[in-house]
Amino acid sequence: MLSSRLFWKIFSVTTAITLISAGVVIWILAFRQSEIIHSMIDERLQNSATLLTDQMESAFREPPSSEIQQQLKSLQQETGTRITLIDANGYVLGDSAEDYEAMDLHNNREEVREAMNRGIGFSERYSDTLNKSLRYVSQRVGPAGKPLGVVRVSLPVDRVDGQVTSFQKVIWLTATICSLISLFFTYIMVGRILKPLQEITEAAEAITSGKLRQEVDITSRDELGLLGATFNAMSRNSAARFEELQLKSRELAENSERLAAVLGSMVEGVFAIDSERKIIFANRAAQKLLPLPTTDVTGRIYLELIRIPQIQELVNTVLTGYCQTSLEFKLNQSQATVAAFGTPLPGETAPGVLIVLHDISELRQLENMRTEFFSNVSHELKTPLAAIQAYAETLLNGALNDPEHNTVFLNNILQHTERLHDLILDMMQISRIESSTDVFEIHEVHLEQSINTCLTALAPQAEAKNVELKFDCNTANPLVLADAEGLRTIFENLIDNAIKYSPQNGTVTVRSYQNNSPDGNEVTVEVTDTGPGIPMEYQARVFERFYRVDKARSRELGGTGLGLSIVKHLSQVFGASLELESKINKGSTFRVTFPVVIDDQQY
Template identity: 30%
Template sequence: MIKFRTRLLAALLSLLILVFASLGFLLVHLFHTSYDEKLESRIKKEAGFIAGLSDTDHLQSPEQGERLQKASRELDSAVSLIDTKGQVLFHFGGRPDRSVIKKAVQSVDSGEGVRINPDDDSRFSFAQPLQKGGKLYGYILIDSPVDPDAGINQKIWILLGVSLGTAFLIIAGLGARITSQYTTPIESATQVAIELAKGNYNARTFNEDETMLSQSINMLAQNLQDMTRAQEMQRDRLQTVIENIDSGLILIDGKGYIHLVNRAYQKQFHVQADQLLYHFYHEVLEHEEIINLIEEIFMTETKVRKMFHLPIRIERRYFEVDGVPIIGMNDEWKGIVLVFHDMTERKQLEEMRKDFVANVSHELKTPITSIKGFTETLLDGAMNERETLQQFLSIILKESGRLQTLIQDLLDLSKIEQQNFTLNIQDCEIGEILTEIEMLLKNKAEERGIALKLEKPEEPAIASGDPHRLKQIFLNLVNNALTYTPEAGSVTISAEVLEDAVQVKVKDTGIGIKKAEIPRIFERFYRIDKDRSRNSGGTGLGLAIVKHLVEAHHGEIDVESEQGKGTVFTVRLKRAPH
């Protein structure tokens, strides 16, 4: 892009060259015109003078010839004497052409001389009639070359060239000065404006002479920079608040596209921001209840608050959702903000307060009732029968063990949920732990006619964890799998070493779990098959303990199940550093 100063100088120089060229052509034209006028005036006078010296009575006399010859020599022109019939009587300096003579005879009608060839710029031919007493005796023909001094033309153009060069230098100097003083600040201001348009608010103009334009541009840049800093600070504050509040937040525009998802929402629903951002809410939100809430706000344009119990992976969580319409200036519809308050812990505490006594009472009632009933029967006389006594005491021992297990599980769960609960973290070889569990439960599997298989990786599966608690996790999972697997089924324990984790799967071919029940299996006292669980001595707290222990190890547990085909529990633990 040609700079402004270059364009300005080019325009000035072009104008200068045009002016000097026009002036040169004008001067040359004026010179030629003046030369022609002077030449014509001189030859007229010379022709009249020669005619006055001519003797009309003796046109062919030697004296006449001498006079004409002398005049030709003095005037440096061709001089000829022609009679009225066109015959050349005398000629000096060159014989005239017949065409010129003919034109001279035809052109002279009066006593005035006339130029014969006005269109010929190379020669000047002039015919002067010789008259006396009104009678025409002949013609004096003067032929002179038109030879304006070519040196004059050259001098004119040299003078104009020198003047043009001088003017060029002067204008170049003045132009450089002017452009430096006036156009440089403009160019600098233009460049700064371009940078400001790009978002570079640090751009400034720096000139020796601070013009009003430069000052204004710099002030504008400073104001824009201050405004941008203030907006960035406000944006950072707002972003910090949004990203660090405990409640999930979604911003949906007026067309239904998601424009903001904070960190809390991603954590609550186990999603990534790029899965939701700039997508239509109906296409990416999984829960029908939330979609219906959004549609309600779109239709009513009023604030809505509702409580939902939503399935999130393998659990169900309570959310209090506030939906607020965003109304701009002039009641312009902008969109919706949804705020998700996770009320799960509060709800769980409320339900725990309500259900704990009932659940514990219910779980304790059966063994205590059995113990009491059989004890009363023995006291009523059944103890005298040895066989009956032994049978009843065995039942009392079994129910006491069940009661002890329930109390121990309650104590373990209470201990795990305490804030000061700590783990004895060390490097654990998962294969060895699984081998111990296989040995412990092998007899139980054989008694139930279930094939218990262990698949260990070839390389050591070293995880960071508490070996006692890890053993408790896998013992509970395998024991559950054996409990809910019918005879002739199989339970497979497999371990796999991933890039940054150790993954353990417990797969059975048991009764399976309904999809609707999967989120609830980690709740306290929840049983899929209550009769089967109680008959096996289960307390309903095993999976709750497993979940809390896995979370304490900062691991993950997933469940995949199909009713009637079996269940797979997957536990991922952090791999020990190499």
């Protein structure tokens, strides 16, 4: 009990109230008793002065004498007070304590003036004659019109104060004893009241530490007993509910783990935000896509981590409108295109937002490629058809009978027809390759023979442009697994492009060499030109269909724009890798690497 802070609080307050109340009572009693004693002293002095007025009236009519002095001294011994006779002019006629002849005029004394005016006067002051404080009462002798003088009776103040102090000591002693008795009973009563509360506190602390079903033994029939019974019932109910909550918590945890595993394995990013804009869940896909920190972000304000205006707009729309909504945006950092779907979490007023993120970059890229493909096909088909139509209309309008121009127009029609035919063949070939409907006869093919065949076929085109063809062969005619026609198509397209983009008096070099790789022997064929080169930002797209770095120059040189795309797809079919190395004004090198099957020298 002594260690209880509540006990000492209540006991301290009670003690303070008791002591303050006792002090106030003592002060009131002492003050009142002092007034009573002073009033009694004044009344006693006044009675003495009244009696002496009748006895001493004759002394004011006669001159001072020793008999009067002796009489005053006798009266002082009887009454215990000092008696002084003062005439109307302030002269002392007699004094029971001092020699009246040596005393000063007393007409300026307060009690004397007041008695002369009002009949009686009171005063308390220091006496220069006796060198002590006295209490004076003066009574006028004679009528107010012709007073004979005053009789003054006085008593030392220290005697009065002694009586007051003596009585105050009794009061203080009585109050102290009563206060101690009150504090003792207060100590006992506070202890009895707080003991059940301490039991309840200890039981509550035990419940807090995990020891359920705590009960207290309080048998009193007052409010504390009712509190104890209520606590016991609450403890039993709380223990039963806690066990039930534990069971439900385990079930909820298992369901949450399963849900987290499902959401975590999803390709789509999923994260949820509550009504206070705090993140309550985010799976790995969402953390990677947005991106979010790899640490736990639960409980953090999403605006601190996700500074994407579209996401903010989506969250505000769902929370304010309580409706599903979606939007599409591109991330600045990764340049990924994301489709976001927001839906309110279940509840009367939307308690939060569930957002699902789909990375549709590849889909949008495919759509763009399809759109661009159809646009390019339409343009590539339209150009030769428009030329053929123009030449045919010119011939029909009279140029057919013009021997100087009709042959030229017919040759141009034939040239555009051949270009249109080549374009259609290339489109059909790349379509078959991509759809895997083109059946290739994969067998061992001599690499050097295919290269020589292509060089021989394209030699006239190089000579016409005065471009030198070189073949730097550093292999022993290796064998590769490929379709012979498809292999020639690869080299024809690469060498044809090199000739077209090399300037007059330029050089096209075909080089083959064998190298060792971790997966086995490989052979690499490089086709290098001395053309203008390809800027770095365009090198990743040169293998796309109909893509041209310089469209005007490419159409001027001829070709369908599908050659390098066909090379890429055929290389993938034959298990070869394709690389590009190019520098501005220094030419380009296309590098194709095939796995080697067998070398002729091994026969």
